[in-house]
Amino acid sequence: MLMNNTEQTYQAGNGQIIKYRQKAAKYDFNHLLVVFSGFLHAKPGNYDFANALNDCPCDVLWIADDFQxxxxxxxxxxxxxxxxxxxxxxxxxxxxxxxxTWKQMTFTGFSKGGSAALYHGLKFGVKNIVITVPQINVGSYIHNH
Structure with a gap:
């Protein structure tokens, strides 16, 4: 099944709206790949690795970094x-x-998405974190850019 091209939303208990896309597993793989996106435009709204992960056998969840x-x-x-x-x-x-469970997931992303994957993954003990070029000093980066 290809990625659901329809952007979906979830409203968290604290009122925050999360925009996301999701692709169902092709097989009984028992794993979830969560993709955090890097920068693309001046305004939020991209899903990294969308085409590359269409053939991934596990469930894939792309979360947009678009809040307010x-x-x-x-x-x-x-x-x-x-x-x-x-x-x-x-x-x-x-x-x-x-x-x-949290142990049956992989978090991934690059740049800003890599920072998020590392942050959330370490906080919750996610077994697999695959990132490239994360921005480690987030506060300094935001201040300077």
Missing amino acids: GMYTYYMCINQDFCVEKAVQEFIGVKLDELGL
């Missing part, structure tokens, strides 16, 4: 970590829907 019309590194708005909480709630809901 801005990039947030999937963490916070004005130092309010409401985005972090909403993203973690959303991933938990998806895991429950699939009958999976």
Whole structure:
């Protein structure tokens, strides 16, 4: 099954709206790949690796970093970590829907997405984190750019 080209939304308990796309597993693979996106445009709204992961045998979940019309590194708005909480709630809901655990996931991303994959993955003990060129000093990067 190809990626659902329709962007979907989820409203977290704290009111944050999460935009996402999802592709169902081709086989009984029992794994979820969560993709965090890097920068693409001045305004948010991209899904990294979309074409490359269409043939991936496991479930794939692309989460847009588009919260209140801005990039947030999937963490916070004005130092309010409401985005972090909403993203973690959303991933938990998806895991429950699939009958999976935090150990049956891989987080991936590059640049900004790599930072988010590393941040959320380490926080929750995700077994597999595959990233490239993460921005480690996020606060300094945002301040300077």
